Amino acid sequence: MRLRTTPGSAVPIYRQIVEQVRAQIARGELAAGDPLPSVRAVAEELVVNANTVAKAYGELVRSGDLVSEPGRGLFVAEKKPALSAVERRRRLRVAVERLVAEAISVGASREELDDALEAYCEHADVLRRADRDDHDRRIA
Amino acid sequence: MRLRTTPGSAVPIYRQIVEQVRAQIARGELAAGDPLPSVRAVAEELVVNANTVAKAYGELVRSGDLVSEPGRGLFVAEKKPALSAVERRRRLRVAVERLVAEAISVGASREELDDALEAYCEHADVLRRADRDDHDRRIA
DNA sequence: CCAACTGTACTATGTTGCACAGTACAGTTG
DNA sequence: CAACTGTACTGTGCAACATAGTACAGTTGG
Structure with missing residues (x-):
């Protein structure tokens, strides 16, 4: 902890x-x-x-x-009570709205935003993509 | 207004x-x-x-x-004073961190996050991608 | 010129949230 | 039984927020 x-x-x-x-x-x-x-x-x-x-x-x-x-x-807890799909999408959407608003206000492009997201997930080793390509690349 | x-x-x-x-x-x-x-x-x-x-x-x-x-x-204002590249990246990063934290807490996958981002930008017609492919697709 | 508008700057009051301090109590455990 | 656990109070202090009211300098249309 x-x-x-x-x-x-x-x-x-x-x-x-x-x-x-x-x-x-x-x-x-x-x-x-x-x-x-x-x-x-x-x-x-x-x-x-x-x-x-x-x-x-x-x-x-x-x-x-x-x-x-x-x-x-x-x-x-053993299993966190899973949110319903609609609730998850709703909360994800408001979070996305906040991020996009900030991106707009700092004058960032869509590409910069995608890069920042990718870079953070990569660096923090969090929310990893689940595709096989990525998995194989890490094993190699 | x-x-x-x-x-x-x-x-x-x-x-x-x-x-x-x-x-x-x-x-x-x-x-x-x-x-x-x-x-x-x-x-x-x-x-x-x-x-x-x-x-x-x-x-x-x-x-x-x-x-x-x-x-x-x-x-x-005529022109909002452009942020420096480093400052823009810094603020973008903290915003991304917040979004990812929320995504994690609702148990969303990376794919769901990407979809939500894409869907919002598409729907709100904001932060559009600047690549020609996207432009051509819209014209067609 | 002047009345009516503009932004801005005060003072003062009440509410709310946050963090603090201290105390208390029921349940568990070695 | 002593020492730990979470939980629930009461009370205090502080800061942010929103409110009300007043005031003043600058601009502008009639």
Whole structure:
């Protein structure tokens, strides 16, 4: 569990924690059933109030990413409740709209946008393409 | 000038105005030199405080999207000061990071993301590709 | 000239979200 | 039983947001 905070950021600390935990689960760094560090441990680690961590964990439980076993701790949920296809497309669309709006406002072209997306996915080794070509290339 | 607000939204009203004006300039709905409706007119239209509109306009002036002619009004700037290539790439990257994070959290694949991006650019007729193939396909 | 408009700059008030501190309690575990 | 777990309170401080009202300098059409 590696967590970090950006104190000066406009996004609240509890939200940063939520996003990072979600990202680590998505990347497989946290597997189903894995225990999470306690509220108080994270709070000490990040030099942050315990309530702030509890707020983040609570949101992750409500969203189904974590399960709470009272008295024992928090664990990564076995299966995150899959979003419906329509809901997934809807949220993807609003996220895309935001990105395109930013791209327009900085005066970037479609090609620059595609390049940036490709470069980030490549570098961060995330959201990899599932085609065989890519897989073979990595094995070779 | 078509503006709308989403009162329940987490993004502040003044920021919604900023984004919408920027988008309209980018789309060409507002051309360089075009006058903008007065602070008080927009405030009445949106049923919003004049200070809130002034705050949005002020930010647009500071960012170089609008120019202020004291006593006359606000106008779309002739040429928005082009961002440096590195700055453009930097801002594009953080925007891409946000999109990818959302894509991961909703469990979307890379292909779904690409499709959503393509579909939005196609539908909104925005950030069009500049290659000849695409152009020919549309003419045909 | 002047009334009516423009942007801009104040002061002040109320609400909301965020992070903090402290306390408390029920459940689990070595 | 002591030490840990999550959770739930109360209360405080701070900053951002939106509101209301007032004021002032510059421009412009009648």
